[in-house]
Amino acid sequence: MAVKIKSIDIHAFRGIPELYLPIEGKNLLIRGENGTGKSSIVEAFEFFFTGSISHLEGTRGISTSRHGPHIKYDASDVKVSIAFDPGNICLTRTFETHPKPPILLSNYLNSARSGTFILKRSQILEFIASQPADRFRALASIIGVEPLDEIELEMMRVRDELEGEVRVKSESVQRLLVALSSDLQSEIQAVDEVIPALNRILETANLPLIVSFNDVEAHAQKMLKVVKGASSVELISTLNLGLQQIRETIISDQFIPRMKSLSKKVEPLLQEKARVKLRLSELLDNSRQIIKEEELDTCPVCGQNIDRESVLAIINQRMETLQALSERASNIRKESVPLIAELNEAKRRISGLVDLLSKVDGLEIVSLSELTLSKILNEGPALIKKASDLQEPILLGEIQEQITLLEGLWVAVGKEIKGALDKIGLTEEEKKLLDVVRLIGNAKEKATLVSEANSELQRLKLNLQRAEEIYNSFSGSKKQKVAQIYEEIQADIQHYYSILHPDESHTDIELKLSTGQRASTELRMRSFGREAEDPRGLTSEGHLDSLGLCIFMAFVRSFNQECSLIILDDVVTTIDSRHRSRICDLLYGEFNNYQLVITTHDGIWYQELQTAQRTYRLDSKFLNLEINGWEIDTGPKIDNYLPRIDNINNKLRVNDKTGAANDSRQYLEWILKQIILGMNAPIPIGNWLGGTVKDLEPHAKKRLLSLVDDNDYIKMVIEAFDQLERTVPFGNLLSHDNILAEQVSIVEVETFFKSVDAVHLVVSCQECGAVLKYFRDTKEYRCPNTRCSNPSLMRTN
């Protein structure tokens, strides 16, 4: 037995102080003007099942917890209880507690938790008029693959990050090879080309060759012994090593441009608004982790009970909106890392140089002592860290000044070391020899760096390959399944659309994953003979709305199988009356095993939905309600719906002449329109738009008399219309502020009403009461209700 809602009890929620609706497992139809609280009822359903109101989330300053409670109540007063059948089980949702369903209801409530059983007017646009990515998101939430989207996104980010790291490492290897090529004056493309290139230089200088980099130390010692004999070898070696180190700049050319780029990114995020948002994002992220990992059922901040899944869903939703900002902050942190590393590396090199030169007794390098006190090296890393944590701006001018000072001192140290070497009194030949020794040392250092970088590059490339395999497999599996779902569901969408728009040139409705884009869905249809057109280009707003409705209904039927509830909140405002009656066919014919909640502000649509209930013999399965006002202290004023005829009879009983006449006239206009539409009666557009009795009546009558080939029926039609024409003036007098109105008696108004009702009876099926229609293909004038057990039928001319 399908689970059905028996009643809903709403307390202190939105525009409702107190409301109890005994639905008794029926469908619910509610009419109310805008602002009378019908959406509050829908939101109460949403809050009960999901714990939030979707349109109150994700916007700063608006939230369910703040705007959910009735203006005169606190959040702690809010309570929505729903009783279910079978079992007469009553569950309650408040801001502190969530419904804990017994096994019998758990599938129903789990299925409803995502809130995908509700269609609002604004959501129709997500299916039709939105971007492919938004459309995918809307459909993914119904299919239930939305959580996988976050996984796919993270996998893609890992792949992209690794791609970036491989690129940076490759560039670094390339830079080192270019530097080696320049030093060795030979095209170097791999490390094993370094020693042959070095040996060519040594050979030219008539110096001993090296076999491997392991020989470099011994080789250097051997060559240095040639210089000034063995006595000065240690001093010369140390000074030469010092010079070798000085040869490389202390700070790269890229440092200042990168600092500028970082500064540009830091600046906007230091604004107060951005800082608050970022802190909120961090707070949400931490909360998410704590609630998830610790499986908390109470809020870690305020200690109130929470529905963990709902809270996590809200946090995820809020974090999505803050995602872009938090990614920018994360990128800043990433960019700052190599800059801090470069300053620390410079400091390490200076410290190494100090250690090296301190081995030489009596050697004093003044600039080196100043270098160790460099402000940029000692304070720079902390300053960059603070900027990357968005605590302080980057003082670019000062940093540039400090770097210039640092570079100047570095060059000065080189000059002082060179001066110390010169004091030894080296010959030009000996100086050239030292140059060669330095060249070999330098080449060894760079070759080692290339080897290390290459090995890291191989590791990164392997990681990237795996990341690509993971992302492609995941994305492929998801696409394949979603495409399969789309394929299966297209037939349903087309079927529903054909019910709403039979004989129209819109076919082959197709939902397709966009090629080359992650998580995007294209919507196409064959329209007026053109293949695969975007429906937005060729159909009216009403068509688009009805297509959105069909997509929603098809997905809900496939994916909300455990939850038989469907809520349509004021969704057919742009659809004309002819197509609206077909929406009744769709809802009542195809979804009669669901529990429908339909709200509308439109009185005519409400009447049509109510009339169709009789056609489909669903009168007893509907609770029809009209909201006739709203007040802050009492909420929506709901009257049980009275069928139009009962309503008029009531007014006649209390002597309400104007009310009864007005309603009777509207009743007549409605009948005449049904006749004209149902019989395809030709009518000038001006008359149709005018829509008054005078505009419509002659055309309806003429069509009936000319079309139906049944003398008895013709006689009945003539009698009904003659009586109508005699009584219409009574209705008109009373409904147009006529000064003669007072002269019309209540009996005369009643006569008018009865004549209208008689016309209605003549054009209705005697069995089920549906208004008869003309079917051109079979040339029949008959009951259109396919479920009618004894449909009225007449021949036509």
Added chain:
Amino acid sequence: MNIQEEILSSFFNMLSELEGFPDSILKRLVELWKEGNLASKSHIREAISRETQDGS
């Protein structure tokens, strides 16, 4: 099996049939899914780096 599970199952199958794809990474990804940590960049990177760390 719900849609999410179907997709995950197809994903893990696809990886297991991929020539040369290390078991250690696959096992870790399955664990991450069960723990609810598959939507995490750092966890995915940690799984991937297993191959180059332990040489499996």
